[in-house]
Amino acid sequence: MLWLKRILFxxxxxxxxxxxxxxxxxxxxxxxxxxxxxxxVGPEAINDYARQLRKFPLIxxxxxxxxxxxxxxxxxxxxxxxxxxxxxxPQKYAVPSRELSSFASRSMILSGLTVLSFVLYHxxxxxxxxxxxxxxxxGEYDVYAMLLISFQxxxxxxxxxxxxCLLMVHLSHGISSSFQTFGIKHLKYNKIVENSSIAxxxxxxxxxxxxxxxxxLGLIQ
Amino acid sequence: xxxxxFIWRQxxxxxxxxxxxxxxxxxxxxxxxxxMLDLLNEQLINKNExxxxxxxxxxxxxxxxxxxxxxxxxHGPERGTTACQxxxxxxxxxxxxxxxxxxxxxxxxxxxxxxxxxxxxxxIQSGGFISINSGSVPDANSTPIPKTIADKAMDAAACIxxxxxxxxxxxxxxxxxxxxxxSQLSSLPQGKAEADKRVLKMISTxxxxxxxxxxxxxxxxxxxPKEISIGHIAKLxxxxxxxxxxxxxxx
Ligand code: HEM
Ligand code: FES
Numbered sequence: 360m361l362w363l364k365r366i367l368f369x370x371x372x373x374x375x376x377x378x379x380x381x382x383x384x385x386x387x388x389x390x391x392x393x394x395x396x397x398x399x400v401g402p403e404a405i406n407d408y409a410r411q412l413r414k415f416p417l418i419x420x421x422x423x424x425x426x427x428x429x430x431x432x433x434x435x436x437x438x439x440x441x442x443x444x445x446x447x448x449p450q451k452y453a454v455p456s457r458e459l460s461s462f463a464s465r466s467m468i469l470s471g472l473t474v475l476s477f478v479l480y481h482x483x484x485x486x487x488x489x490x491x492x493x494x495x496x497x498g499e500y501d502v503y504a505m506l507l508i509s510f511q512x513x514x515x516x517x518x519x520x521x522x523x524c525l526l527m528v529h530l531s532h533g534i535s536s537s538f539q540t541f542g543i544k545h546l547k548y549n550k551i552v553e554n555s556s557i558a559x560x561x562x563x564x565x566x567x568x569x570x571x572x573x574x575x576l577g578l579i580q
Numbered sequence: 581x582x583x584x585x586f587i588w589r590q591x592x593x594x595x596x597x598x599x600x601x602x603x604x605x606x607x608x609x610x611x612x613x614x615x616m617l618d619l620l621n622e623q624l625i626n627k628n629e630x631x632x633x634x635x636x637x638x639x640x641x642x643x644x645x646x647x648x649x650x651x652x653x654x655h656g657p658e659r660g661t662t663a664c665q666x667x668x669x670x671x672x673x674x675x676x677x678x679x680x681x682x683x684x685x686x687x688x689x690x691x692x693x694x695x696x697x698x699x700x701x702x703x704i705q706s707g708g709f710i711s712i713n714s715g716s717v718p719d720a721n722s723t724p725i726p727k728t729i730a731d732k733a734m735d736a737a738a739c740i741x742x743x744x745x746x747x748x749x750x751x752x753x754x755x756x757x758x759x760x761x762x763s764q765l766s767s768l769p770q771g772k773a774e775a776d777k778r779v780l781k782m783i784s785t786x787x788x789x790x791x792x793x794x795x796x797x798x799x800x801x802x803x804x805p806k807e808i809s810i811g812h813i814a815k816l817x818x819x820x821x822x823x824x825x826x827x828x829x830x831x
Contacts, residue, residue: 362830369831370793371783371820440793444751447685447792454678456652459748460797536796542818544811
């Protein structure tokens, strides 16, 4: 097993772990968004979905643990990379250069850390229901009412939108970067990969923001 | 033309350097950037001052010695051009120009603008050799190589090992350099025999020498004087994955 450790902790190996876990998280986001869209179908649909999820606690917890480990590994490896990269590059140039690379690619750790702080708030908000005393008066599965109450507040709406926009910035570089990391690159497909990863990040951001916006504007009652 | 120069002066590896301001006049627009520095050094020597040390050799863009960061950009404003092949006509008359050495932990500064790039030599050395019979020159075309593959290998072979990729990278990663060497040799039949060993050794030395990892920002290909594409880094990653998980070798 020493060989595996050496590979996964090498510069290229670390990136492989980051790319694999990153794409795993993207997979989760797609599934999560699909579930959330049930809110547009109606209160029964989304509350039923929440009830079904919690009916099988064992499966739910296996999935949760998987997701938590993927998230944790992604963060641990990216922090390790960022730290080592800082050591490799101790002194910046006196004159900042004209931009040689995209903003998204240069600020992955910042967009990542804001996503992390959002995820923590999001869990406290809708999973552990700690942020609003009104939630205690609701039934256990009344996700719909919880969303309706929360997204009347413009601050919460703005924070959600801002966070998914930063997620979009993270993924606009992250998704196509994973393909580069896996070595999947070909002149014939490069443009397709780049454009579809930007399209997917925009779709995710629009999709996730559509829910708080619709509720705030009263399109969902 | 006249220029105000801010040049990084540092008398040895340990000393903390600083910028020093110089004024140069009567610069012809067809002078190369290094000739402009030569002129400055003549003036400094005449005044009994310490001339500015900078690396250079061929002055025709093939040796990879010259290594100046000009206004924050490795090899200066012209794309696909080494600092020695850059001409003063690329600048505006009266412009202020900042000149710094490559900055990366693995390229310690010798003096002023000259850096020690021995770390690149050890990466190359660790790549090893290719097994071909020595002796007389083999018959032409005895090993058929499709033109597209020969061209790709040639694109990678254009790397002059100057270090601009690592100098421009926010992580000081030398992946583009390693990629060029790995991609060149593993594309060709002559380099295939040792391909697995080569990529593992070169990555391991790259990391040991203290270079960072690749965030795929693309700053390296933007400054590469030979315009080597980061597509070669994808090939490097592919080669690495194959060698790491499919071959019998260990990292
Ligand atoms: C839902 C959450 C997230 C998703 C979907 C995601 C996805 C991705 C993807 C696909 C990559 C590209 C991997 C590659 O370049 O090969 C990536 C890179 C990165 N992620 Fe995340 N990420 C998430 C959260 C985070 C968090 C919370 C952090 C905070 C530490 C973070 C920090 C980074 C960094 C620093 C990189 C770049 C690493 C490098 O190339 O040097 N990410 N992410
Ligand atoms: S001096 Fe040889 S490449 Fe510039």
